[in-house]
Amino acid sequence: MLDMKFLRQNPQAVADGLARRRFPFDLDAFLALEERRRETITEVERKKGQRNAASAEVAKIKRQGGDAAHVLAGLGALSEDIKALDEKTRDVDAAVTELLLGVPNIPHATTPDGANENDNVEIRRVGVPRALDFPAMEHQDVGTGLGGLDFERAAKLSGARFVVLRGGLARLERALAAFMLDTHTLGHGYTEVATPYIVNAESLTGTGQLPKFAEDLFKLDGQAAYLIPTAEVPVTNLHRGEVLPEAALPLAYTCHTQCFRSEAGSYGKDTKGLIRLHQFGKVELVRLVHPDTSYQELEVLTGHAEAILQALGLPYRVVALCAGDLGFSSAKTYDLEVWLPGQDKYREISSCSNFEDFQARRADIRFKPEGGKKTALVHTLNGSGLAIGRTMAAILENYVRKDGSVVVPPVLVPFMGGTEVLEPEGPGRPERKGA
Structure with a gap:
């Protein structure tokens, strides 16, 4: 399988290499999946930041002897959102893996050009x-x-x-x-x-x-x-x-x-x-x-x-x-x-x-x-x-x-x-x- 990190950093170079072997790599499909992945990860991190802040607020309220029920309710909702986003990230990762399992290797520079x-x-x-x-x-x-x-x-x-x-x-x-x-x-x-x-x-x-x-x-x-x-x-x-x-x-x-x-x-x-x-x-x-x-x-x-x-x-x-x-x-x-x-x-x-x-x-x-x-x-x-x-x-x-x-x-x-x-x-x- 191709190096995911290299592909993410050099998508056009990979597409060009695969074009040498006449493989129709769907670069647009890969980039669309990557965009979905980045958006989902960004949203997960945002939600986790909110959860951390809410957890800190719950701890503060409890130290002061107050009622944190309203914050805890929101905390539970954040946890459910994060769980759903994590699942979405796994789905995107699985789609990327499925895509790459069908993509051949990139020819070495010393491999001659040619169609057949x-x-x-x-x-x-x-x-x-x-x-x-x-x-x-x-x-x-x-x-x-x-x-x-x-x-x-x-x-x-x-x-x-x-x-x-x-x-x-x-x-x-x-x-x-x-x-x-x-x-x-x-x-x-x-x-x-x-x-x-x-x-x-x-x-x-x-x-x-x-x-x-x-x-x-x-x-x-x-x-x-x-x-x-x-x-x-x-x-x-x-x-x-x-x-x-x-x-x-x-x-x-x-x-x-x-x-x-x-x-x-x-x-x-x-x-x-x-x-x-x-x-x-x-x-x-x-x-x-x-x-x-x-x-x-x-x-x-x-x-x-x-x-x-x-x-x-x-x-x-x-x-x-x-x-x-x-x-x-x-x-x-x-x-x-x-x-x-x-x-x-x-x-x-x-x-x-x-x-x-x-x-x-x-x-x-x-x-x-x-x-x-x-x-x-x-x-x-x-x-x-x-x-x-x-x-x-x-x-x-x-x-x-x-x-x-x-x-x-x-x-x-x-x-x-x-x-x-x-x-x-x-x-x-x-x-x-x-x-």
């Missing part, structure tokens, strides 16, 4: 796409040919946009999760956590999914509880309502979960394959950091996600999202886009974002500076490290051979029990332990 994904800015490319001597294949065709992707039975079990993995591809998913977690914990210093897949509304409000994006969530029937759309939600909220010592920062967590998204509004997009499923695995990276270092930390986090792609030998590019394409809570985001030869394009595989204090304000995550008396809000960052289904899609398309078999990236071979090549499964066609 067509205006995003490529920062760098890493790796060279493989030159194929056969027609490129899309991952769903490669995986189906291996006998490892079963969308028909998944549809029978759960409906569209689910998949059953089997054999070598089921093991590949497990291997990818283990490899990513080991890389981030042993190589990058993250603490691994395992969190619930069901969270309450407070957690989703803390990270910005509620109330604005309720339709994108799977809600449990009859309960104020939801399946997580990403591990960002439970991991960031681990410290909701806490005050951390400054020396504890930065805190770095990694977490492997299944993620659940309704994909509302995405009908007709990426209906084939592993790109846009209702349920998918992901390894998440979350960092809670000091505000003074959050943009250096964003580069660090992005580098950690890139390290997975580099280790897997997958060509990719880094793109800075323009203001109009930013996620709701983000002030700055880098997308990592992996090369998919079957689609002849780069596709998003990770978004690495700095939310500054936007989430921390909603979730009340603070730290106490050493030697200081006042607490301050942390800055929160997260990114996929990586989305497992999309990583698997990239491996299938980049490592497929002309005969339909798939070479396992060397760094994954130890996690695959020594299997170096995935071949179509069936009678007499076992996985091979050698190219």
Whole structure:
């Protein structure tokens, strides 16, 4: 949520920042609420002054042995007026909070201008796409040919946009999760956590999914509880309502979960394959950091996600999202886009974002500076490290051979029990332990 104090002092600057991301902030509505709030507070203070004066008069009359009944009657009426005005102030504050819960973060000054994904800015490319001597294949065709992707039975079990993995591809998913977690914990210093897949509304409000994006969530029937759309939600909220010592920062967590998204509004997009499923695995990276270092930390986090792609030998590019394409809570985001030869394009595989204090304000995550008396809000960052289904899609398309078999990236071979090549499964066609 935006800083209320900053908004009150700089309403036009906030409106201008939100205009960069094409968000129609109703500045007039906010200013009208603020005027009501100021008027109500002024009236409350006036009434309290009258009450204090009346109380003093009652005390004086009683000391003199007089009858203060007429003053007490007025005092009671003042107290009722103040109670009603306090309630009115709470109503205005609630209306302001409701308004701001639907307002996105302000883009950082280094976030490029632009209206949509067509205006995003490529920062760098890493790796060279493989030159194929056969027609490129899309991952769903490669995986189906291996006998490892079963969308028909998944549809029978759960409906569209689910998949059953089997054999070598089921093991590949497990291997990818283990490899990513080991890389981030042993190589990058993250603490691994395992969190619930069901969270309450407070957690989703803390990270910005509620109330604005309720339709994108799977809600449990009859309960104020939801399946997580990403591990960002439970991991960031681990410290909701806490005050951390400054020396504890930065805190770095990694977490492997299944993620659940309704994909509302995405009908007709990426209906084939592993790109846009209702349920998918992901390894998440979350960092809670000091505000003074959050943009250096964003580069660090992005580098950690890139390290997975580099280790897997997958060509990719880094793109800075323009203001109009930013996620709701983000002030700055880098997308990592992996090369998919079957689609002849780069596709998003990770978004690495700095939310500054936007989430921390909603979730009340603070730290106490050493030697200081006042607490301050942390800055929160997260990114996929990586989305497992999309990583698997990239491996299938980049490592497929002309005969339909798939070479396992060397760094994954130890996690695959020594299997170096995935071949179509069936009678007499076992996985091979050698190219």
